[in-house]
Amino acid sequence: MPSQPTEPTQPSAELVDMLVQSAFTTMAVLTRIAAAHDLSLTQLRVLGILRDRQVRMTELADYLGLEKSTMSGLIARAQARGLVQRVPNPTDGRAVDVRLTAVGHELANRAATRVAAELAPSTAGLSANEQRRLAGALHRTIS
């Protein structure tokens, strides 16, 4: 049963502040988990992206909002640790695809489990109804 609908209004300064605070809290959790696995936040994101697909360097850079030269270094370090592999793109001779190794997959899965476990409590006090509403609201903040 939804609340009484009200007119859309200008967001309060408190809400924006809350959004920022919540973002920093979430990032702190992610950064801590990354560090516990000897990864940077960016590397953790890369592993997350590659978990279910294999993408080209440029796609990765675009998605993360980084320069391709930055990706080269990032992937080089991950590769040196045996977490990812570079494979030639089958249809474009210039492109390089990146994918997780078995070790990378295992690490990505372990980290993802930790993330879910650590962030879950922060929303565990919410009722199912509130969770749906929060997810819906956050979804609108994303697009």
Added chain:
Amino acid sequence: MPSQPTEPTQPSAELVDMLVQSAFTTMAVLTRIAAAHDLSLTQLRVLGILRDRQVRMTELADYLGLEKSTMSGLIARAQARGLVQRVPNPTDGRAVDVRLTAVGHELANRAATRVAAELAPSTAGLSANEQRRLAGALHRTIS
């Protein structure tokens, strides 16, 4: 008028995912605004913290989760740009207080205005009622 209360439940994977996505989106906005003012995200945070108070190096480091040596470099660069000042703490001869200069204040205010302006649209579609509920929910994710 609140919704029909329901029992607290385990947060869905989607909600956790949404929290993470929303955090990355928010951080991207903040990072972009910081860069537009030639600041790093951390420097922007420092300006934000110092906006309404003057704190010691260690407090700053603790709040940001950084080492004090990291703070020394960070503050040194901000000071070189004329954004902050180091002043001796009046009651503890070992401590150093940091505070914004007039230029730093102006920059902090301009950045804060931009942050509010850019994040507001993401929540503008929500009704006042929904905004209150989102703020409340986010607040609970923070503690």
Added chain:
DNA sequence: TATTGTTATACTCTATAACTATA
């Protein structure tokens, strides 16, 4: 010509360790 990716270079961010000064 335009795109994909790498390399060279430089600067910021970050931590660890060693140090000075004050409590």
Added chain:
DNA sequence: TATAGTTATAGAGTATAACAATA
């Protein structure tokens, strides 16, 4: 002795510019 802060050092993350290979 313990705490506050700085400096020296080193490594990761980042961008810009120049480059090679492919489209």
